Amino acid sequence: MSICFEKLSHEYSPGTPFAFLALKDINLTFAEGKMTAIIGATGSGKTTLVQHLNGLLLPTEGRVTVNDHVIEAGKKYPKIKDLRKGVGLVFQFAENQLFEETIIKDVSFGPKNFGATEEEARERAVRSLKIVGITEDMFEKSPLELSGGQKRRVAIAGILAMRPRILVLDEPTAGLDPQGAANMMELFKRINKENGITVLIVTHNMEHVLDYCDEVVVLGKGRLLMQTDISTFFENEEYMKKAGIDPPSIVRFKRFLKEKGLELPADVLSIEELAAEIAGRYRR
Numbered sequence: 001m002s003i004c005f006e007k008l009s010h011e012y013s014p015g016t017p018f019a020f021l022a023l024k025d026i027n028l029t030f031a032e033g034k035m036t037a038i039i040g041a042t043g044s045g046k047t048t049l050v051q052h053l054n055g056l057l058l059p060t061e062g063r064v065t066v067n068d069h070v071i072e073a074g075k076k077y078p079k080i081k082d083l084r085k086g087v088g089l090v091f092q093f094a095e096n097q098l099f100e101e102t103i104i105k106d107v108s109f110g111p112k113n114f115g116a117t118e119e120e121a122r123e124r125a126v127r128s129l130k131i132v133g134i135t136e137d138m139f140e141k142s143p144l145e146l147s148g149g150q151k152r153r154v155a156i157a158g159i160l161a162m163r164p165r166i167l168v169l170d171e172p173t174a175g176l177d178p179q180g181a182a183n184m185m186e187l188f189k190r191i192n193k194e195n196g197i198t199v200l201i202v203t204h205n206m207e208h209v210l211d212y213c214d215e216v217v218v219l220g221k222g223r224l225l226m227q228t229d230i231s232t233f234f235e236n237e238e239y240m241k242k243a244g245i246d247p248p249s250i251v252r253f254k255r256f257l258k259e260k261g262l263e264l265p266a267d268v269l270s271i272e273e274l275a276a277e278i279a280g281r282y283r284r
């Protein structure tokens with residue numbers, strides 16, 4: 001599934017005193033089958049950008065292409081429902097959208113709404129709940145009986161049950177404890193690798209970007225600042241400065257080592273590589 005933004009701008013409430021140009025002239029192509037991080041300061045336009053991918057927001061200038069769907073500014077797009085079948089968008093705090101009386105009903109809702117039979121919808125729901133780690137004994141419980149992290153997993157299962165080829169996640173680990181957040185990222189990586197699903201993930205967590213993603217897109221004040229692969233980004237101090245981010249701990253640690261006179265290769269970006277490199281030097 002290819003995703004492409006061409007000269008895309010988005011203005012909220014155009015023609016009113018509240019008009020605000022949230023995205024400006026974005027040209028961007030997302031690599032198929034990869035896991036891409038979308039980062040940038042608060043208010044830089046990340047949520048606005050991803051909401052164009054399933055027609056929740058429409059461009060006010062330019063166009064978005066998602067596979068054979070082409071959505072152009074100023075034109076109504078008649079096949080939004082079809083587009084949404086292929087693009088699963090998980091909102092920030094998605095757990096707030098659970099509404100059915102049982103977990104299994106909630107997760108079956110999407111497929112049923114898109115035309116699956118009762119039986120098929122249930123089958124898909126069961127499979128998706130298992131993928132996200134919700135066990136069978138919980139299926140008939142009310143979503144209200146779950147913890148925040150479990151609720152979020154159910155909400156994600158609801159999206160997976162639609163079998164999207166593109167999964168878009170807006171700050172999916174916000175508010176989770178570090179272990180819960182890491183487990184969630186592992187889950188997305190698995191979905192990406194095992195099923196070849198393109199994953200776009202909006203996040204403020206640079207450790208997650210470094211550990212799990214293949215590419216990074218940086219937004220700043222509604223503009224595209226850069227798009228690059230992960231190692232190029234974290235090997236380059238200038239890039240991180242331009243993006244206005246706090247580097248991950250491994251990059252900060254290497255910076256301290258450099259100040260103390262121990263300079264390590266730029267492409268050493270994991271604890272394992274760092275340990276091997278230092279041990280190797282001691283041995284010599």
Ligand SMILES: Nc1ncnc2c1ncn2[C@@H]1O[C@H](COP(=O)(O)OP(=O)(O)OP(=O)(O)O)[C@@H](O)[C@H]1O
Binds near residue numbers: 012020041044047
């Ligand atoms: N419905 C709206 N009406 C008017 N302006 C809006 C609306 N939604 C967002 N904006 C503005 O558009 C800009 C981009 O917002 P957006 O939510 O896309 O940012 P973000 O990068 O997702 O930020 P965060 O990291 O805080 O989630 C912000 O300045 C915001 O105030």
Ligand SMILES: [Mg+2]
Binds near residue numbers: 046047048170
């Ligand atoms: Mg946002």
